[in-house]
Amino acid sequence: MSDIDTETSFAADKAAGNLTPIPLFELVTGGWAAKTLAAAIELDLFGVMERSGGLTREQVAGELGIQERPADLLLAACASLGLLDKRGQLYMNSPLSNSFLVEGRPYYFGGFIRYADRRGYPGWHNLPTALRTNRPTTWNPDDQESVFDRDDQLVVSMFWEAMHSMSSFTGRVLTQAVPSLSERKALLDLGGGSGALAIEACKAFPTLLAAVFELPFVCEIAARKVIEAGLGDRISTEPGDFIKDDDLPSGYDTITLSAVLHDWDEETGRMILEKCARALPSGGMIIILEDVLNEEHTGPARAALVGMNMLVETVGGKNYSAGEYIGWLTDSGFGDIRTIPCQSVTTNRIILAFKP
Numbered sequence: 001m002s003d004i005d006t007e008t009s010f011a012a013d014k015a016a017g018n019l020t021p022i023p024l025f026e027l028v029t030g031g032w033a034a035k036t037l038a039a040a041i042e043l044d045l046f047g048v049m050e051r052s053g054g055l056t057r058e059q060v061a062g063e064l065g066i067q068e069r070p071a072d073l074l075l076a077a078c079a080s081l082g083l084l085d086k087r088g089q090l091y092m093n094s095p096l097s098n099s100f101l102v103e104g105r106p107y108y109f110g111g112f113i114r115y116a117d118r119r120g121y122p123g124w125h126n127l128p129t130a131l132r133t134n135r136p137t138t139w140n141p142d143d144q145e146s147v148f149d150r151d152d153q154l155v156v157s158m159f160w161e162a163m164h165s166m167s168s169f170t171g172r173v174l175t176q177a178v179p180s181l182s183e184r185k186a187l188l189d190l191g192g193g194s195g196a197l198a199i200e201a202c203k204a205f206p207t208l209l210a211a212v213f214e215l216p217f218v219c220e221i222a223a224r225k226v227i228e229a230g231l232g233d234r235i236s237t238e239p240g241d242f243i244k245d246d247d248l249p250s251g252y253d254t255i256t257l258s259a260v261l262h263d264w265d266e267e268t269g270r271m272i273l274e275k276c277a278r279a280l281p282s283g284g285m286i287i288i289l290e291d292v293l294n295e296e297h298t299g300p301a302r303a304a305l306v307g308m309n310m311l312v313e314t315v316g317g318k319n320y321s322a323g324e325y326i327g328w329l330t331d332s333g334f335g336d337i338r339t340i341p342c343q344s345v346t347t348n349r350i351i352l353a354f355k356p
């Protein structure tokens, strides 16, 4: 049977309502694609390709210091996944790899790939334990207060680099989806991590000032990224703790919360929103960026699986629906609530609300 015949037969099976185990095979082997990508990053395949402009299988084996058989398999797998193109005998980066998988490029995505592979997946191996105990499996809550711990060397060395590689894109999506940000004066990015969102917002809107509110040791990471972006005169850091501090800093007309609320249980999420409401002036805007579930809690799959990652990584975190966030915002005194669907890597919905 040719490829086309096979696809036609799958489609015919589906249309006829015939159940096959093919979707299950695809589900269970999804991890093989993730591991292939992570190994290619580890071996710097895309960097090697970029520096050479294109290599034969034998040359790839030589450059990576591996034998020809594994080189052949890796190249075929990466090409099949859209990570490499092949012209004649030469393999080269696809546009996707060239943009996001070459270390040193401004929007390098390898930070998240490394984090997921080295820190996330070992925790996912113990998923049944997380389900049975309702406890994270990437760290031990008996030994540290939260996943964001300054003494957890693996997290410190990888987590914020991982978030930066994702959140720069979310920041750009936000500036396109909410152009009225150009009229705001000062933005406080609460739990702003590496500063990616503040950096993208200030790049897009030249009169905007911003601050990254973060745990003190994370502020040091953000300050470095801000200087690298050349925005030290417009973006500051506000060291603090949005759980322990009674009040958040005032003087900002906009607060953003990107991929923050899903780290916490509902009670904590509501408390954070109440603190935001107190800190903002009348007319102040709050923006929540999250991968939200639908109201039935049956999808979309990415939001549901990010929720499973919250089980593995946090004590009380979970993914919520837009309706749940809208309820919390309303109860905290916000009004004029709007939601904007969007496509980013950490966000499928932007929720805007205003303090009356």
Ligand SMILES: C[S@@+](CC[C@H](N)C(=O)[O-])C[C@H]1O[C@@H](n2cnc3c(N)ncnc32)[C@H](O)[C@@H]1O
Pocket: 148, 163, 164, 167, 190, 191, 192, 193, 194, 196, 197, 213, 214, 215, 218, 240, 241, 242, 243, 244, 257, 258, 259, 260, 263, 346
């Ligand atoms: C999932 S990350 C999101 C980071 C950033 N908003 C982004 O989208 O890249 C959650 C962030 O919340 C910060 N955070 C956690 N607990 C905090 C607290 N008590 N006070 C301030 N920030 C906190 C973490 O340091 C981390 O950077």
